[in-house]
Amino acid sequence: MTELQTSEVGTDYMTARDFINLSMPPLKPTDSAQRALGWMGELKVHQLAVADEGEYLGMLSEDMLYDSADFDALVSDFSLQFQNIYVSEYQHFYEVINKANRNNLQSIAVLDEFGKYIGIISVNDTANALARSYATKEQGGILVLLMRDYDYSMTEISRLIEADGVKILSSYIETDTYDRSMIKLTLKLNRTDLTRVIATLERFDYQVVASFHESEKVNHHKERLDMLLRYLEV
Secondary structure (H helix, E strand, O other): OOOOOOOOOOOOOOEHHHHEOOOOOOEOOOOEHHHHHHHHHHHOOOEEEEEEOOEEEEEEEHHHHHHHOOOOOEHHHOOOEOOOOEEEOOOEHHHHHHHHHHOOOOEEEEEOOOOOEEEEEEHHHHHHHHHHHHHOOOOOEEEEEEEEHHHOOHHHHHHHHHOOOOOEEEEEEEEOOOOOOEEEEEEEEOOOOOHHHHHHHHHOOOEEEEEEOOOOOOOOOHHHHHHHHHHOOO
8 A cells, every 4th residue: 555645743733633433443354244234333324444454445334235135244245445545644634524525435544654544533523523613612703705716815805804803713615516616715703793894895895695793783693603503512
C-alpha cells in the first residue's frame, strides 16, 4: 500500500485521529458473516471495516451480507468495497466528511502515515462535532450568503464584516443544491445581534438567505436560532 503523506498539526486542529470510534473494532477475514451482522446490529451501523494485521482490506456492508444469505460464510468470501477509500490520521475532519459523503459511506477507515489501519470513524459522530464547532464553541450568530462562485471573495466579505467591529469565527462553503454555479457561504460570527452586519452586506449587494441571531431591538430571529440549537442537540 502506498505510504500516506502527512502534515504537521497542532493540538487545536480536529483531525481524523480525534474521531476514531474505539467501540468499533475491525472485522477479520476469518470472522463469520453471522458475527459481522451481530456486530453491525449491536453498533447500529451498516458498514464495518475489515483489516488483517494492520492491513486495511476494505468495507463490508449489511446489504452484502443479506444479499448473500449465507451466514456461515467467512468475511474473506466477500468482495469487499472501498479498498482505496480511507483517510489519513492527520486529515482535517472537513475532509473526512467530504470523502465519506462523496462515496456514500456511513463509516470510513483511518490509516496512519505508513498506511496501517488504526481505526474507523462514524460519519455521524464527526458531523455532530462539526455542528457543535459552528454553533456552540463560541457565542454568536450565523449567516448564510448565496452568490455566484466568481463573485466570492473572502477578503472583501471579511473587510465589510470587520468594518462593523465583528469577527468571523468560522466559515464553510458548499455548492448550491439547485444551481451548481452558485455557492452558499455559512459564517459564524462573534456577535449575537447581526442586524448591522446584514444591512452592510445587503448594501453591497450580498444576498443573505438565512440568519440565526438575536436582535437587540426586535427578536425576530430567536425562534429560528432556538430551532437550530435544538437540531444540533445542544
